[in-house]
Amino acid sequence: MEQEIMQNPNFECLVTLFVGIFSAFAGTFLGAVLLNHLQKSNMRKNRGTAVKALKILKKYDTKKYGEAKSQFNIELSISEKRAVLVLLHKMGIPIQIPASNKFDIKDIEFADITIDGKEINGIIDQVKGGYCDMLIFNDVEAYFTSNIRVSAVRNTGEKYVKEVLAKSKLVGTTIHYPENWPSLFTLGERLTIGVLHECLVDKSYFQNNGDTSKEAIEKLIREIQIGLWDIYLFWDFDSYQNMQSQRQLANIVQSAVMSQQQIVQNQNSQS
Structure with missing residues (x-):
């Protein structure tokens, strides 16, 4: 007697769903593993x-x-x-x-x-x-x-140190720079190093005999290269001069006020 085996449609749906999910998971997992392997490689x-x-x-x-x-x-x-x-x-x-x-x-x-x-x-x-x-x-x-301007400005500062400051001489308290040194620079470069030039008027870069200190100059160049002097290289020279003028005026006014106060105090003490 033959017995007909009835297929359960719900079971077939579950099997199909399971196979689909497993295939998707396996494909995604293997793809991720392969991609990760390629990225690491x-x-x-x-x-x-x-x-x-x-x-x-x-x-x-x-x-x-x-x-x-x-x-x-x-x-x-x-x-x-x-x-x-x-x-x-x-x-x-x-x-x-x-x-x-x-x-x-x-x-x-x-x-x-x-x-x-x-x-x-x-x-x-x-x-x-x-x-x-x-x-x-x-x-x-x-x-x-994006770093071209920064590099150009620092290179200009480094050029100033090598071609001007390093070849200068300290006589007493005055620094004697190479003759006609501004001709070594374009107008744009001179404007760039204007504030730096003023800020480097310092005897610490010179030896007792008036010659520049090789060690101090090399250290200064390194500082320029890593950006420690950027604030002075990017400082507009006109703005710097205005600030210096205001500071000098403030000092003059302060001195005048203190002198006047001293005169008044002397007059009061005499009376």
């Missing part, structure tokens, strides 16, 4: 690129960054530079843009600073540890273009 590759760039610079330990420029630009492709230049700059590598040029990723330039191998090792450790991942693949053109 790419990030490890980019970290390796950053380490590669840092090791190129480390080869020139105790030398100037400029000496590493050629090898740096030759051994790193444009795509590799695009991935890690912002990271390198943020971590302290002195990449700079000359005041007269635009940013050129094919020809990266560095500030005239001595390479410290220990600092490079510290940066490498941070890169390998993943602490700088968020800096990889930042828009390098936008980042450096």
Whole structure:
């Protein structure tokens, strides 16, 4: 006797629903795992690129960054530079843009600073540890273009220190600058360094024999490069002169008032 097996339509619906949910979950999960794997793989590759760039610079330990420029630009492709230049700059590598040029990723330039191998090792450790991942693949053109004015202003300040202050002589309490030194600068550059020039009238940059102190000058250049003198480099010279005039006037008025008060006190004591 044949017995007909009746299929339960509710059971079929449940099976279909379960298979659909499982397939969707499995597909999403496997896709996420694969994407995560690819992202980690790419990030490890980019970290390796950053380490590669840092090791190129480390080869020139105790030398100037400029000496590493050629090898740096030759051994790193444009795509590799695009991935890690912002990271390198943020971590302290002195990449700079000359005041007269635009940013050129094919020809990266560095500030005239001595390479410290220990600092490079510290940066490498941070890169390998993943602490700088968020800096990889930042828009390098936008980042450096936005910093062109800052770089140009700092470079002008550095030029003043190297070409003028470092070649000056202290005689008594007077600083004698190189003859016709303003001709070394354009009008825009002279306006930029106007306040800096006034603020650097300080004997602490000179030795007892009147010559400039090499150590003090190098320290000053480093301070300019890292932005400690930005407030003076970006200070409008006319505004600075107005402030100085107001301060001098206030001092004159104060002295006059104090003198008058002293006269009145003397008259009262005599009477």
